[in-house]
Amino acid sequence: MIDCIVIGGGAGGLAAAIEIKRLGHNVLLIEREDKLGGILNQCIHNGFGLEIFKEEYTGPEYADKYIKLFLREKINYLIDTTVIDLYKEEDIFIVKTSSETLGIREYKSKSICLSTGSYERTRGQISIPGDRPYGVITAGSAQRYINIDGYMTGKRVFILGSGDIGLIMARRMTLEGAKVLGVAEIMPYSNGLNRNIVQCLNDFDIPLYLSHTVTNIKADDSNHLKEIRVMKVDDSFNVIKDTEIDFQVDTLLLSVGLIPDIILLDQLDVEIDPLTKSVKVDQSNQTSIEGLFVCGNALQIHDLVDNVSKESQRTGKAIDLYLRNTNHSNKKISFIPGVNIAYLTPQYIDFSNPNEKVVVSFRPKKKIEKSLLKVIQNDRIVYEKKKMFLLPAEMETIELDILHFDENQPITLELEVIS
Amino acid sequence: MIKEYICIVCPRGCRVNVDENLNVSGNQCQRGKTYALNEMKSPTRILTTTIKTTFQDMPRVSCKTDKAIPKSLLFAAMKIINQMTIDKSMYIGDIVIENILDTGANVVLTKSIKESTNEEIYFSD
Ligand code: SF4
Numbered sequence: 003m004i005d006c007i008v009i010g011g012g013a014g015g016l017a018a019a020i021e022i023k024r025l026g027h028n029v030l031l032i033e034r035e036d037k038l039g040g041i042l043n044q045c046i047h048n049g050f051g052l053e054i055f056k057e058e059y060t061g062p063e064y065a066d067k068y069i070k071l072f073l074r075e076k077i078n079y080l081i082d083t084t085v086i087d088l089y090k091e092e093d094i095f096i097v098k099t100s101s102e103t104l105g106i107r108e109y110k111s112k113s114i115c116l117s118t119g120s121y122e123r124t125r126g127q128i129s130i131p132g133d134r135p136y137g138v139i140t141a142g143s144a145q146r147y148i149n150i151d152g153y154m155t156g157k158r159v160f161i162l163g164s165g166d167i168g169l170i171m172a173r174r175m176t177l178e179g180a181k182v183l184g185v186a187e188i189m190p191y192s193n194g195l196n197r198n199i200v201q202c203l204n205d206f207d208i209p210l211y212l213s214h215t216v217t218n219i220k221a222d223d224s225n226h227l228k229e230i231r232v233m234k235v236d237d238s239f240n241v242i243k244d245t246e247i248d249f250q251v252d253t254l255l256l257s258v259g260l261i262p263d264i265i266l267l268d269q270l271d272v273e274i275d276p277l278t279k280s281v282k283v284d285q286s287n288q289t290s291i292e293g294l295f296v297c298g299n300a301l302q303i304h305d306l307v308d309n310v311s312k313e314s315q316r317t318g319k320a321i322d323l324y325l326r327n328t329n330h331s332n333k334k335i336s337f338i339p340g341v342n343i344a345y346l347t348p349q350y351i352d353f354s355n356p357n358e359k360v361v362v363s364f365r366p367k368k369k370i371e372k373s374l375l376k377v378i379q380n381d382r383i384v385y386e387k388k389k390m391f392l393l394p395a396e397m398e399t400i401e402l403d404i405l406h407f408d409e410n411q412p413i414t415l416e417l418e419v420i421s
Numbered sequence: 422m423i424k425e426y427i428c429i430v431c432p433r434g435c436r437v438n439v440d441e442n443l444n445v446s447g448n449q450c451q452r453g454k455t456y457a458l459n460e461m462k463s464p465t466r467i468l469t470t471t472i473k474t475t476f477q478d479m480p481r482v483s484c485k486t487d488k489a490i491p492k493s494l495l496f497a498a499m500k501i502i503n504q505m506t507i508d509k510s511m512y513i514g515d516i517v518i519e520n521i522l523d524t525g526a527n528v529v530l531t532k533s534i535k536e537s538t539n540e541e542i543y544f545s546d
Pocket of ligand 1: 430433435448450453
């Protein structure tokens with residue numbers, strides 16, 4: 003019997019597996035691709051590792067650090083292996099896998115750490131009107147084509163959405179000789195990190211059209227992308243008349259957000275949070291199903307890989323406690339996102355949990371210059387902190403001590419705007 | 422005249438102001454001051470890109486300049502790197518181009534590339 007099966011061999015899975023193994027458990031990690039490292043392998047730009055290593059690494063370098071630690075721990079792992087089924091029988095998880103070399107296999111485990119990352123929102127999910135030609139792809143796919151497979155996806159490019167991957171691809175394609183005509187962002191502010199606006203757009207004079215969106219897509223006779231139309235939107239995202247700008251492009255990159263990939267949990271009756279589009283968890287990142295833990299982008303979308311590593315290491319520690327503690331009663335109270343909070347994790351605080359420190363991650367609903375962050379229970383402010391320059395593009399974390407709370411009442415987190 | 426920069430040294434992205442007497446404000450740490458002053462005189466960037474290889478299972482390998490190079494030389498450096506092909510095993514950190522364009526920066530691999538990149542399957546039950 004395996005103590006923990008970690009699904010996903012990217013930043014999250016590696017950090018969690020290393021921690022669980024170090025704490026004395028036997029672990030099996032399963033990765034779908036033929037290499038460990040996950041999405042970091044295609045993120046060849048630098049900026050990773052400043053929080054953890056105090057140095058700036060590229061994605062592959064950051065992955066390499068963790069892969070080496072992982073291999074040193076002699077953790078069992080499978081690559082080129084897809085999990086095709088995951089369910090629970092009594093207290094045991096059954097994981098069915100499929101691979102070319104081993105065929106269909108079945109493994110049994112006491113716990114699961116799901117770190118399957120996220121997928122990109124596509125054209126269908128944001129419903130852009132117009133033709134359906136070749137040349138409309140997500141920024142992440144383009145990144146893979148260029149950086150791993152080695153071919154360009156076009157010469158004249160427009161980008162919809164100012165997420166970090168889109169911004170980074172604007173620079174990447176420019177350096178490789180393409181002309182990037184602009185980036186349209188439907189919000190009145192960018193969704194990417196400031197530093198990426200500077201070094202990916204401003205450095206190359208690529209215009210950013212805030213409060214703009216793509217309203218039409220046209221194909222040529224051979225069904226390749228020929229032209230897109232961009233228009234301004236008002237505060238409620240309605241298109242404003244007579245603001246059309248047409249761009250002749252052969253590629254439209256979509257960088258319109260990531261969604262946690264938790265499709266493997268379909269067969270398990272697990273509680274979902276519509277705000278994070280992932281599962282609800284307690285401070286151990288344990289879901290409503292005992293023994294099932296989720297971390298990394300599968301739990302919430304992070305903007306820094308360093309935070310994924312830290313969160314996953316914490317999850318590994320929690321899995322160790324779970325495996326050693328046979329008494330799993332739970333006394334959970336809800337942790338609710340209040341005024342100006344777009345989402346938060348964990349959604350529950352479990353008072354029977356030995357983790358007294360609760361690391362809370364959240365994003366503000368809008369850009370807020372000065373604010374007072376308040377944690378409220380029974381109309382009483384239990385925790386308060388001043389926060390400056392909050393942006394939806396930047397995840398915030400705070401640490402709470404559960405000993406300060408009453409075990410029966412829900413807790414709310416809110417941001418009061420101050421001047 | 423005050424110039425405003427957004428510091429790109431770390432993800433915090435501080436707004437850093439430099440006035441005509443080169444007084445720097447708004448930076449949350451010392452690195453932001455160095456960055457802003459440098460950005461005024463001669464902006465530099467680390468270049469990250471890929472190099473062609475002859476390996477079928479890894480047609481591109483990632484690389485970077487080990488120091489920031491002048492922003493104005495980015496495209497010239499890309500041209501040189503794009504003419505290269507790697508045809509043997511090399512390791513992360515290995516120098517592929519020394520002192521590119523006399524900038525004092527080397528182009529180094531950010532990933533290892535081996536004759537056989539197939540990792541062994543470690544699990545046995
Ligand atoms: S000034 Fe310091 S803290 Fe602020 S962005 Fe620059 S490096 Fe980061």
